[in-house]
Amino acid sequence: MNRAALISLQILVAVAIVVLWHLASTTTLFGNPKTVAFFFGDPVSVMRRVGEWVFEGSIWYHLWITLSESILAFLIGAAGGVLFGFWFARKPLVAAVFDPYVKAANALPRVVLAPIFALWFGLGIWSKVALGITLVFFIVFFNVYQGVKEVSPTVLSNARMLGMNERQLLRHVYLPSALSWMFSSLHTSVGFAVVGAVVGEYLGSAAGLGYLIQQAEGVFDVTGVFAGMFVLMAFVLLVDWLVGLVEKRLLAWRGR
Amino acid sequence: MNRAALISLQILVAVAIVVLWHLASTTTLFGNPKTVAFFFGDPVSVMRRVGEWVFEGSIWYHLWITLSESILAFLIGAAGGVLFGFWFARKPLVAAVFDPYVKAANALPRVVLAPIFALWFGLGIWSKVALGITLVFFIVFFNVYQGVKEVSPTVLSNARMLGMNERQLLRHVYLPSALSWMFSSLHTSVGFAVVGAVVGEYLGSAAGLGYLIQQAEGVFDVTGVFAGMFVLMAFVLLVDWLVGLVEKRLLAWRGR
Amino acid sequence: MQAETGQTPQDAVHLDGVAISFDLAQGRRFDAVAPTDLAVGAHQFVAIVGPTGCGKSTLLNATAGLLKPAQGAVSIFGQPLTGMNKSAGYLFQQDALMPWKTVIENVAIGLEIAGVARAEARREAQGWLERVGLSAFADRYPQMLSGGQRKRVGLAQVLIRNPKLLLMDEPFGPLDAQTRLIMGDLLLNLWSEDRKAVLFVTHDLDEAIALSDRVIIMSAGPRSRIIGDYTIPLARPREIGEIRHDPLFNDLHRTIWNALRDEVIAAYRQTGAVSDTKASVAS
Amino acid sequence: MQAETGQTPQDAVHLDGVAISFDLAQGRRFDAVAPTDLAVGAHQFVAIVGPTGCGKSTLLNATAGLLKPAQGAVSIFGQPLTGMNKSAGYLFQQDALMPWKTVIENVAIGLEIAGVARAEARREAQGWLERVGLSAFADRYPQMLSGGQRKRVGLAQVLIRNPKLLLMDEPFGPLDAQTRLIMGDLLLNLWSEDRKAVLFVTHDLDEAIALSDRVIIMSAGPRSRIIGDYTIPLARPREIGEIRHDPLFNDLHRTIWNALRDEVIAAYRQTGAVSDTKASVAS
């Protein structure tokens, strides 16, 4: 399967989705087109709106805000998840004592936390970053925690016998061994970082893609809503691609 | 570390949190106690409210609704994640073609999807289940996908040479090997299933814990909000404990 | 003593100019095995010996269908091999037991997936565990076994399926000399029943000669070739404990040993570490 | 020939009534090693042989501090062992290389973590790779090596650290006979420089006698004990390729072989599979 063929297949899927969408919003094939259009808009106007945003340049500021929030949430949340994951995995007592609290915290509905974050961090980007962190952190944390425990016992014993102290074990054994676990969770959490930022903006903000989407929703401008989501997706794919690049480099030893 | 000591330590942590919280909401140690109480309530009234709910029995109906939604979201989302994870991992072409679409879908802010789910699934529990599924699915999916790819190549070759067909490989090799990946993601997603259900209720419903919390929030009844979250947590810990039991049984071969 | 390799349709294995390469990083390639011809008769017991890293496991992998040759063709019982080799049983050099199955489950699985009823498969598996001396360990997981015990479970796992072609990569490697003899006898008894085709990699030249009809010697890699193909005319049935006292055995041993020694020195010379150890490569 | 095991403070290893058990499922226990006394002098080369699964690796693990004995005490150079044994280097029976490091990184890591500058560590590692005949493979990852190549990388990884006590579990297992000799010579040369203490598990009795000062024989498990402790009075320095022609060597070989054979038969009798194989346990 070469690259060109793959990309054409991918584009085919996109075309199929758009055609279905278009049919649904203009013909009666999938029920009342008016209702469909009310909820989904139609692809042509969505694309046109995206085009307008891009060419008029009005989107860049909002995108920039959301981008900073997501990236910060992703970086901080992932770093926290990795650190705590390692810490818990290496300190069974800490893990045992705090286990129920971590799990309980993971069950808090983030939407309800938004006012508290607004109180602590204000209405600027940091409350959104905090919201994103609460999603990213747990996803990464649980995976790193498990990943560290999956280290091959023989390799671990060997490293110990080679004289590694705890810090060196972390660097030379636990970290590389847990990397594939970590990256798996990073792929999930790229999306969640963005979701966190957007939901935060949605619940209270002055800029960002979530703000745009909410504004559009408030006046039932579904075209605007979908255009916003479309920009969002494009941008997540970009970030995920970057994560993939890093992954490829760090996991080179696994070969193809 | 025996069980009793561990539990006392855990209780100690809880007591510490409650004492801090109490101090913050009644003394000036952490700023204006009135502000703190406005946003966080105070532990005594929260506990009293939980007690009332439990003894009056008014909570059970809401809990039952949220419980059904979460469990359904968890089961369906996890099953879907596992199935698609395996399918993608075993069909590299499918995975390559749909990869960007899965990642993009994961980046959709679920809050925006709520009206669409209400359109498709009505306002009953199913639209909340759908929302929970969109969270659980991706977490499980990415982990299973990676987990299958992590199968030891030697064990895999051996199983092949023993004559296993694709279905048997799945049952005897891929599934058990990916189990620890799966369970790691299940622990994360228990929490997210509940979050999905609660957020769904929060965005529009007539019953459930999310509804209770929303009602309380609308009138600044922070005691009610925290009491709701408290019930939620207790209940997630219960579900997680059940998942842990299953995990222990299925992963018996790893020893302690 | 070079045996001919002309194709006959009933050959169990027929390698026709098979060469194997591995892709390394940065587009480099490592040519492990140079184009090689090899025919293994349907009832032949063939041992492969060669210096470490010469390509024995690689050749077995190609025969099993796990590796695609860079060039050449593999046929199995006259059929060109595409995909997995379904008529072969393969005992791997490394640990390959399923860690999530107990010892007896690991042994029984080969029958179960072939459709044998579970109880019946278990019964047979228990018999095989007895034969390899592990009946007391049936309910353990592989991680709770010693290295030699794991290898014997692997042996039972492969033999229980009674494949027409056996590929064995150092099956007795981590066993003590005594257990090795017992296992060797077990294998020979089994083989004498229906004379399967066997490709047997070993580092123990005694064992190779005692067990097999032919001993193949491979040259040091890269681009390893078959540089010796010795027919072993010792009478069957053999007692492997006894056969070493046969003078023919000792002749064969000396010839093959010398051929091998030169190869190893050649291998070491390539890496520049041979100068001070050359003297001791003798027996 | 039973050697005495009286304690002297300079003993490299001193096992005092060490017994090892494993917890099985459902609260059952498996007593792998019965209470055992063993002393290894500071400059002694001690080989351990015994039937498969008798507890050799287990004993090494206890000496390395990786397993806590159920009873008894371990002291290392006169100090009671708590936690890891920091003065030992351990070559494991299974693959234990870090798959995410290249061969040279795997070898150099032992020096690097001890504080040697990276460039310097690499240089030394390259030297060691040459000695084990793998200088051409420095940049490969372990998964791209053959079984014997991996084992030799492990050997270099342990030896480069120059530990005072060497624990080696079948270090030459997956090597061909010729390479085994080269590696044996390498080890002996190294050992003769400063005479480290060595605990050496092998299944090759020739190798055990040729290399060591003492050969320990363990009984078949469970509750394995030391049932033989033979001093090897062969002169040093030795050429292991040559020493087999020494008549003393052959005497020792015969004595130890007979002791071992009885053990293996005992082991097999326990699992009820020995009847038809007994005859062949002889050499």
Add this chain to the structure above:
Amino acid sequence: EDAAPEKPDLTLGVGGKPLLYYLPLTIAERKGFFKEEGLNVTINDFAGGSKSLQALIGGSVDVVTGAYEHTIRMQDKGQDITAVCDLGRFPGIVIAVRKDLAGEIKSVADLKGRKMGVTAPGSSTALMLQYALQKNGLKADDVAMIGIGGGASAVAAIKKGEIDGLSHLDPVIAQLQFEGDIAVLLDTRTEAGTRALFGGPNPAATVYVQRAFAEANPVTMQRTVNAFMKALKWISEAKPEDVAATVPEEYLLGNKDLYMQAFQNSKEMYSPDGMVTKEGYDSMMGVLKKLDPELANADVPYEKTFDPKFVQAAKI
């Protein structure tokens, strides 16, 4: 009694039931007016008015209590949504500034360059603020509008000084007033304030439905309107204590006096007769045309946005 309702099991959507804005709904529910009319109503509460409207269009609720403005927007989009009963004559939105800025900002005209909180961008609080700015000679983008949400986050934003003022609703306004955090510039909970801004009444909360539903279920519709009319009548006669005693205890904001005060402030807001007048329609149309470019050329006749027949036939 006349014919039985065609659809006695009714689902009703609302975006923020505890708000005083929707008090008639709570009264109708708590006083059992729906039951009296033989209706079994399930009330779904949504995170916002737009979500309840979406549920109506999607068909998952039958009736919505929501902003009158929605009917105009929907008609413009070709969705035949019509109001059947007015609940609130005035928007009930209050524009206020932080107490410590009260000295500098004395009127809407002084808001230039300030940061103002609204419940959400595009929402009615935002629209009203924009309208007030334009009336006072400012441009819509002369102030920075920040979505601060409806609940505690809005209170937090004022308390932390994140915003200089806000355009918001009860109970946020009531809470902030009670704590003495804000000074009111413009109050459309009262007739005077609304007239000052809009020059006439400006219908706010209404009961609206899909016209097709009303036509297919005339009896049910009539009964529903009856219940709301009863609630409106009850409110017009009620004393604050009666209201406080009727609504769920949690609605009292933890402080009964505060709640009664808030009710008193808003009492004028509730429609006395359930009618959306032509005057109210004109006023609303004027606001929307001025503010929303999409609606600038909209042609939505009064008759399509409000169907008075149920109110006129209501039996109380």
